[in-house]
């Protein structure tokens with residue numbers, strides 16, 4: 453391990469003695485931050501801008517629905533822009549103001565018909581309520597894995613309220629389908645900047661951690677994110693508990709992690725309101 457001393461204030465305890473700590477310690481004057489902090493958001497945006505993971509599958513699922521789309525944890529719009537491009541109005545919600553600002557800037561550059569069809573909202577998805585408004589509710593990437601079980605239950609309860617009677621809940625979760633060794637790769641962002649991305653699976657603790665080391669700016673940053681390992685089975689059960697039924701399940705294969713895309717409908721869809729099985 454490197455002998456360079458680095459100030460690891462804010463570095464998660466769970467990442468001590470891992471490849472991530474070794475990589476971060478080797479960077480002089482590094483600043484440790486949450487991935488979704490203001491500075492982290494710009495880096496996340498840059499290194500995911502060209503990443504099309506899950507996008508074709510989510511767009512295809514939304515195409516089979518009608519009505520406005522609610523995209524939860526929309527971030528800087530990696531999935532939002534393709535959803536707008538198929539001609540659907542999208543309400544994009546994210547807790548992070550910097551992420552929503554990045555999305556707003558992308559919309560300013562986009563064709564007017566897309567920008568006009570998008571509403572951006574800074575809000576917590578566990579609390580966001582617009583009763584019976586949406587024909588499709590989308591939660592992609594690893595967003596649900598950032599929430600604990602109680603937060604997910606509250607999110608799905610809101611989804612039940614917010615969906616139209618014939619609406620669809622369209623969700624993905626990321627599952628480990630490769631080996632669980634710690635790994636470091638170099639990724640080039642849309643700006644041409646390079647990032648070291650350290651992946652630390654901790655299956656025994658029920659999560660994995662990603663640390664992105666960005667050295668291009670005024671001060672190097674190490675951005676961490678904890679992603680809970682949320683199996684498709686657990687996710688499906690939580691969605692059922694919230695009053696939905698699973699109508700489709702699809703594996704989106706990846707090299708180390710794959711995604712599982714679940715689609716769900718309201719369980720009592722088609723029955724008069726107030727009538728339950």
Ligand SMILES: C[S@@+](CC[C@H](N)C(=O)[O-])C[C@H]1O[C@@H](n2cnc3c(N)ncnc32)[C@H](O)[C@@H]1O
Nearest residue numbers: 488525526527530546547548551576577593595
């Ligand atoms: C993995 S990123 C996904 C962003 C985008 N969907 C994409 O595919 O690039 C997760 C997003 O979830 C947001 N987020 C985390 N917790 C949230 C919450 N409780 N309410 C709303 N957004 C949340 C973060 O701010 C971040 O933008």
